[in-house]
Amino acid sequence: MGRSWEGAVELTVTVDSSPVRALAYPALVGAPVVGDAVLLNTTALSLGLGTGGYALVVALPDRLPPDPDVLDGPGHMVKGRYTPQQVTVLGVDEQDSPHHSLLASDVTLDGMPVVVADLHSALPAILAGIGPGRRVVYVMTDGGALPLWFSRSVATLRSAGLLAGTVTVGQSFGGDLEAVTLHTGLLAARHVLAADIAVVAQGPGNLGTGTPWGFSGVAVGEAVNAVSVLGGRPIGSLRISSGDARERHLGVSHHSLTAYGRVALAPADLVVPSPLPEPSAGRIEGQLAGLPDRHRLVRVDITGLDEALRALPVKLSSMGRGLDEDRVYFDAAAAGGRHAASLL
Template sequence: MPLGLRRGTVTAVVEALDCLVRLEVDGIPCVAYPRLTGEVEVGDEVLVNEQARQLELGSGGFDILYANLTRGIGLEAEEGAHVMALPYTPGQVALRRAEEDGELPAALGGVPVVLCTLHSQVVPVCAALAGLRVAYVQVAGGALPVSLSDAVRVLKERGLVGVAVAVAPCLDGDVDCVTSAAAFAWAVREGYDAVVCAVGPGIAGTGSALGHGALALADAANVAGALGG
């Protein structure tokens, strides 16, 4: 199925955060990721992806800003970035990866890695770990942009999560990694006491035993065990 894009005009900015903007395009709810598509203001001419909303999916109650034709053309890549996220897709973008910033430990040294098969489990798990320095690691299986999660944002504000790490193809975290192994090792190198790993909100499901986004946590479990977590 091809991309479901439409052209429209921003008619309202409902909430503007550093990493997420909730807006309306021609009166229809939409979200934008300003670190990826640039700033957005009322009156901007934009392209939005409306496919999930048109299909009436559980995660499709709003459109996604695909490109800002008014102020999002010619944006420069992140300084020093050369590894592509979403490579060879229409949305590919260069991001700097944590693996590029020095050596990572070869083992986790017993640091616990807690796996959440639903994004809604992240809040109670992090609450139970209060007092520890916790790194949140997001893997594929639900929403890819870490910045979509209000839960993670509130956990960071309350000091229950110290950093949010995106593992490719996830993106737009405080830190971006190519692999979960690197994400776990990075958290250990940076002195975190525990890692909470989950899929993002809006988990993918097909109604079959094997076609469920939470199975990504099986891979994460294997990685954590192999590295001594």
Template sequence: MISKKIGIVDSIVYEDFHIQEIKVIIENKVQKAINYISLTGNVNVGDELLLNTTAVELNLGTGGAHFVIANLNNLESSLTGGGHIMKLRYTPFQLKVFAAEEQESKYHDIINNFKSLDNLPVAVGTLHSMLVPFVAVIKKADPTKKIAYIMTDGAALPIHLSKNVKQLKQKKLIDATITIGNSFGGDYECVNIYTALIVAKEIIKADVVFVSMGPGIVGTGTKYGFSGIEQGYILDAVVTLGGEAIAIPRISFADKRDRHKGISHHTITILKDIVKSKVIVPINIQDSDKKKYIYDQIKHNKIEKHKFVFMQSDKTKECLEYFKLNVKSMGRSYEEDEEFFKSSSGAGAYILEGLK
């Protein structure tokens, strides 16, 4: 059972066409809440809201806010036109989108007649925070390269929750977004990763594609029980469609958990047991001791079947500072966990070499 409470809108902190960040009064305490306009309509100061308070009561990180279930002062709304594909299917919040694949779509025949990705470089990450350094390195080197971001449904479902995406689009560092599965709100909606990759190539005309889940990730401390495991079958999908599959490894020497030291056990599991294709794995580490640690992990875990490319130089910090991008992952900044962010930008640097 979810936890639900009634709250009154105290103030609106931020709003655009898609999302409202608000302060609500619950039991005489002012707390943070998020309202998705496509699901529940606009709210105003003084409105009485029914809120899902589960995440706050569980003390979650990314999901640590209340979410509006209904505006009790404005309960009814009308259906918007276009589209027949449902997301959040068979839940009280199921919503209709106009998917690019639909027969009524002007893109239907283009998608249906697709042949190959023609070696289009597709980088696949496991955490949403990998997106920013990846994009920054490419756009700093060549602003003309068109980048498409595909957001999976492995974590947050509404793309409008992502402040990273909002910032990158405002700075024109991402050219288009695609949301797949039950995630929603992208410039293009697609049913799955295969059609999303086709849209990226044939409709967006992307030079580079980045794929990852939205904010948040599920982990259980078990070998296979984490939502980032999707990286494996997404990489296989890229290869199946004729793309160049690039796996962004999760690397850290700042994480206190031993299973995430060096190459994370998540990445090792994916490269060893999940992905069936041979893929490219850029390793952007220049420190000799840390590099040796990574070499030993690759050998010990017998994942040499993939093509590991060790990058000779790094411009991550330079590119982030150039675009004034402040990034964090698991609460850590670049200075606190540089190898994590360098892993993402290393994939971008590798792709740049191939695009020259």
């Protein structure tokens, strides 16, 4: 047995006489103990996925957990639908929820700042920029990992008091609250969890194909639209890199340029860290100049953010690069958080 955090436990499993690192979600498969036989899904290991470097425990076949009493609840919302491990949860917006009448009324986000980010790795840096004293709720979309429990960062950030709560929307699950859509998830963050600021991002694991539209981060633009229609203040955290060797991600990533430039039809505050690093500054400014006029470019001074980023209780890493390898990526996310906090 290895490390454990809220919702997950690491295992070392012997497969063909070789040790394999595995991850189990006790809420789904039961609590494994030393000596258990396990049924594994080894897809992530076989593909060499950086984020998902675990085999995943599908079942403990010799010691199955009790069948859940799904008919008596609580909850009748199914997520991971029509897969062998579909789960039944109590949705904050379903009829059996004590919050159903609230979410059935004409509530809005009341101008709440909502920071929208492409990658899960931006979340800690955004929180560093927001700083202490604000109630921040993470709304996790289903573009990456579906179980929120996969994120050790979220568990650590919550323990450190940097996150007040979590909402999982769409097919994702495992948050403090479950919601059918991003829209009801945002409203629940505001009115049920009393968020001052919400952060919207996919779970760990990003899917991209190198095509203009084939990447999970396209949902960032849709999130901007959702925040706007609900009466919130959308804040776009730009994905910027000076260390990515791929041309399409150097400077402002094509993910951000497409999501904000072509998918987000509502205006947003797009936050630019100031100063930008040399020699990338010229390239970045040229890319930003091509964004639609409906958005507002907000220059945020990053003075003092280095200390906040280094004080985080989690390791900063994106695409295998840490703070010192790709500083502008984390500066951009932290600047988004700083701007959100300035609006309160």
